[in-house]
Amino acid sequence: MVTAVMPTYGRIDIAFENGEGSYLFDTNGEKYLDFATGIATNSLGHCHPHLVAAVQEQAAKLWHVSNLYNIPQQQRFADRLVENSFADTVFFCNSGAEAMEGCLKVARKYHFENGEPKREEIVCATGAFHGRTLTTLSAGDSEKYREGFGPRPDGFHHVAFGNLNEMRAAMSDKTAAILVEPIQGEGGINPASSAYLQSLRDIADEFNTLLIFDEVQCGMGRSGKLFAYETANVTPDIMGLAKGIGGGFPVGAVLATEKAASGMVPGTHGSTYGGNPLAMAAANAVLDVMLEKGFLSSVVKKGTKLKDDLVSLVEKHSTVLESVRGVGLMLGIKSVGPNLELMAAFRENKLLTVVAGENVVRVLPPLNVSEEEISEAVQKIDQTCSQVSS
Numbered sequence: 526m527v528t529a530v531m532p533t534y535g536r537i538d539i540a541f542e543n544g545e546g547s548y549l550f551d552t553n554g555e556k557y558l559d560f561a562t563g564i565a566t567n568s569l570g571h572c573h574p575h576l577v578a579a580v581q582e583q584a585a586k587l588w589h590v591s592n593l594y595n596i597p598q599q600q601r602f603a604d605r606l607v608e609n610s611f612a613d614t615v616f617f618c619n620s621g622a623e624a625m626e627g628c629l630k631v632a633r634k635y636h637f638e639n640g641e642p643k644r645e646e647i648v649c650a651t652g653a654f655h656g657r658t659l660t661t662l663s664a665g666d667s668e669k670y671r672e673g674f675g676p677r678p679d680g681f682h683h684v685a686f687g688n689l690n691e692m693r694a695a696m697s698d699k700t701a702a703i704l705v706e707p708i709q710g711e712g713g714i715n716p717a718s719s720a721y722l723q724s725l726r727d728i729a730d731e732f733n734t735l736l737i738f739d740e741v742q743c744g745m746g747r748s749g750k751l752f753a754y755e756t757a758n759v760t761p762d763i764m765g766l767a768k769g770i771g772g773g774f775p776v777g778a779v780l781a782t783e784k785a786a787s788g789m790v791p792g793t794h795g796s797t798y799g800g801n802p803l804a805m806a807a808a809n810a811v812l813d814v815m816l817e818k819g820f821l822s823s824v825v826k827k828g829t830k831l832k833d834d835l836v837s838l839v840e841k842h843s844t845v846l847e848s849v850r851g852v853g854l855m856l857g858i859k860s861v862g863p864n865l866e867l868m869a870a871f872r873e874n875k876l877l878t879v880v881a882g883e884n885v886v887r888v889l890p891p892l893n894v895s896e897e898e899i900s901e902a903v904q905k906i907d908q909t910c911s912q913v914s915s
């Protein structure tokens with residue numbers, strides 16, 4: 526008999542009861558160090574006092590009104606994103622897939638309004654993940670995820686991630702946009718080089734098409750900058766955000782330049798929940814912390830320490846760990862044996878991580894993790910590797 530919860534996930538048999546900072550406690554009282562953060566989503570760990578206070582205060586006042594009315598908390602958050610990014614305007618929604626759908630709509634509408642309605646095609650990258658809706662499955666690279674779900678929204682091409690010749694060759698007068706993740710997450714923690722991202726900007730300009738970055742996972746401080754594109758010194762025309770933006774509260778956002786969003790007039794897009802007062806209280810509170818002086822530089826510092834320590838562990842345990850990749854606090858360990866087994870072994874030692882493509886285990890601590898907690902994780906990984914290899 527089917528379970529009441531539709532069995533779309535192969536779930537790990539643990540249920541958590543409460544969380545505190547970088548730790549989670551399960552229903553048996555076991556304590557775990559959480560370097561999974563709900564897949565890069567609990568960006569400030571669990572129950573951060575500032576987030577809890579902001580959400581509690583808002584919850585007692587007003588949760589939802591719909592976008593039929595002005596929402597001051599949403600206007601404030603949009604102003605702050607605009608002030609701190611390339612964007613001139615922001616649309617709010619509730620998830621990463623919804624954000625990426627919004628990005629695609631903005632791009633196609635731009636060309637339509639610009640007198641080039643045939644520019645509908647999106648050139649994406651191998652290894653890409655953009656969500657699980659029918660259209661974002663077409664944008665992503667996983668054939669397995671698409672299989673069995675009927676007619677596929679077309680207009681998507683894939684070229685090798687990092688390969689500029691292929692990207693250039695894929696351009697035509699039908700291209701609406703180039704879409705990439707500056708750091709691929711699901712695909713296995715693959716950072717694009719700055720030179721690649723800069724060249725994508727040049728190609729997009731040369732061929733009169735738009736550049737979309739999917740920063741659903743790598744955005745909001747993960748890379749050590751507020752947005753990963755800043756590390757490459759390139760700006761997109763359109764960008765999707767979600768995951769870490771609400772610190773665990775469901776929030777998604779489509780950011781765009783004024784030019785790229787020129788087709789998005791009243792009635793062209795919508796989302797009932799998008800940007801409601803409760804979600805915006807969480808998101809504004811997350812941004813309060815991330816914009817504090819020294820916060821992002823501490824992510825860089827801690828990320829460098831963690832990566833250096835992991836590199837040492839790869840040298841020490843070369844029969845278990847193959848390599849380390851990533852930037853900031855978005856790191857991946859490529860496993861020698863099956864990544865799921867390594868993850869399970871980490872979990873036995875009460876360290877939580879996340880699976881990724883290319884046999885990688887993602888290491889995604891809260892961005893406000895302490896140096897002591899990083900040392901604790903490194904010690905757990907060291908210990909696990911010794912156990913696995915013996």
Ligand SMILES: *Cc1c(COP(=O)(O)O)cnc(C)c1O
Pocket residue numbers: 619620621622623625654655656657706710711739740741742743767768
């Ligand atoms: C997780 C993810 C998505 C999809 O986000 P959902 O909130 O699960 O819909 C899209 N793009 C990237 C890069 C992601 O990591």
